[in-house]
Amino acid sequence: MANTEDMEKLTDGSEHDEIFAALLATAFDPEIVRCANAVQALADYDIPVVHRTAFIDFHHFITTPQPNYISAWRADPKAEQKWYRTHVNGILGDVRGALAAAHYHRGNLATIEDAVTQTINESDFATRMGNSTMGLGGTRKMDFEYQAFVLACRRALEYLAGALSSYFKTEAYNFRRLPKSISKKQPILVADAIAKAHARHVDKLAFVLADGRESTRNRIAHYEFVAAGVINLSRQGFVLVGGGENLSWHSSGDVRLQDALSTRLSQIHACVDDMIESFISAARIASSQD
Numbered sequence: 001m002a003n004t005e006d007m008e009k010l011t012d013g014s015e016h017d018e019i020f021a022a023l024l025a026t027a028f029d030p031e032i033v034r035c036a037n038a039v040q041a042l043a044d045y046d047i048p049v050v051h052r053t054a055f056i057d058f059h060h061f062i063t064t065p066q067p068n069y070i071s072a073w074r075a076d077p078k079a080e081q082k083w084y085r086t087h088v089n090g091i092l093g094d095v096r097g098a099l100a101a102a103h104y105h106r107g108n109l110a111t112i113e114d115a116v117t118q119t120i121n122e123s124d125f126a127t128r129m130g131n132s133t134m135g136l137g138g139t140r141k142m143d144f145e146y147q148a149f150v151l152a153c154r155r156a157l158e159y160l161a162g163a164l165s166s167y168f169k170t171e172a173y174n175f176r177r178l179p180k181s182i183s184k185k186q187p188i189l190v191a192d193a194i195a196k197a198h199a200r201h202v203d204k205l206a207f208v209l210a211d212g213r214e215s216t217r218n219r220i221a222h223y224e225f226v227a228a229g230v231i232n233l234s235r236q237g238f239v240l241v242g243g244g245e246n247l248s249w250h251s252s253g254d255v256r257l258q259d260a261l262s263t264r265l266s267q268i269h270a271c272v273d274d275m276i277e278s279f280i281s282a283a284r285i286a287s288s289q290d
Contacts, residue, residue, distance in 0.1 A: 047100050054273040058091050061280045067287040083166050090163025098156035105149035110258035112142055117238055126235045133234040142228035147220045153268050154208040154217045176209050193282035201271035216244045
């Protein structure tokens with residue numbers, strides 16, 4: 001016959017099994033799953049699947065197998081709180097989240113732009129315009145989304161700088177100055193790899209990185225209310241002119257802000273992906289030499 005201690009162990013185990021079974025049943029309850037998915041569809045947003053490779057690669061790098069520097073951080077509560085979280089959540093959470101925000105705002109702009117086009121196409125204004133062109137104001141919704149898009153792009157880069165610099169136990173959240181901030185840090189091969197990747201893209205990102213008023217981001221954040229553009233109507237249709245992207249009018253009427261922002265996003269993703277992948281390659285070599 002089992003003694004009292006053994007009976008308590010059996011009872012505890014049974015209770016744990018019952019709790020686990022109840023939790024499992026709840027998690028897979030069809031109505032709960034349906035409701036949870038519906039809420040997520042309403043409230044959540046992520047970058048397109050095609051742009052997730054670098055983040056998947058980073059997650060694989062820090063887990064399979066876990067590099068020594070990650071293991072050391074996780075063994076020290078203070079290092080885990082400061083460096084591990086900044087490094088890992090910085091890339092997998094902060095950078096990815098800021099990029100998702102940029103996609104979200106670009107999508108909202110596209111919805112507005114397409115709706116305006118549809119409204120115009122369904123009207124008879126084109127036949128009444130003759131050779132005239134009419135400029136309209138009232139683009140605040142588009143302005144708000146455009147400004148939010150630009151700021152999200154800059155945030156993604158600043159978060160990336162902080163996440164990568166934390167590898168060297170350094171706080172450097174200014175993307176423009178990142179190479180200088182880590183230039184003397186060890187292991188030097190990782191710092192060099194990051195700096196070279198940075199150099200391959202920084203000139204293409206002047207709209208968020210240039211000095212002073214040359215940067216659209218700086219104009220929005222510090223100097224002025226930058227518009228998405230001015231609506232121009234003609235018999236060719238609807239176009240946005242000017243604005244933060246300096247859109248120009250063409251007789252074909254095919255200039256779209258959403259296309260200009262898609263190009264911006266491609267440039268941002270190319271930079272982020274290159275920086276992360278270059279870091280992984282160099283850090284893997286450095287870890288093998290520990």
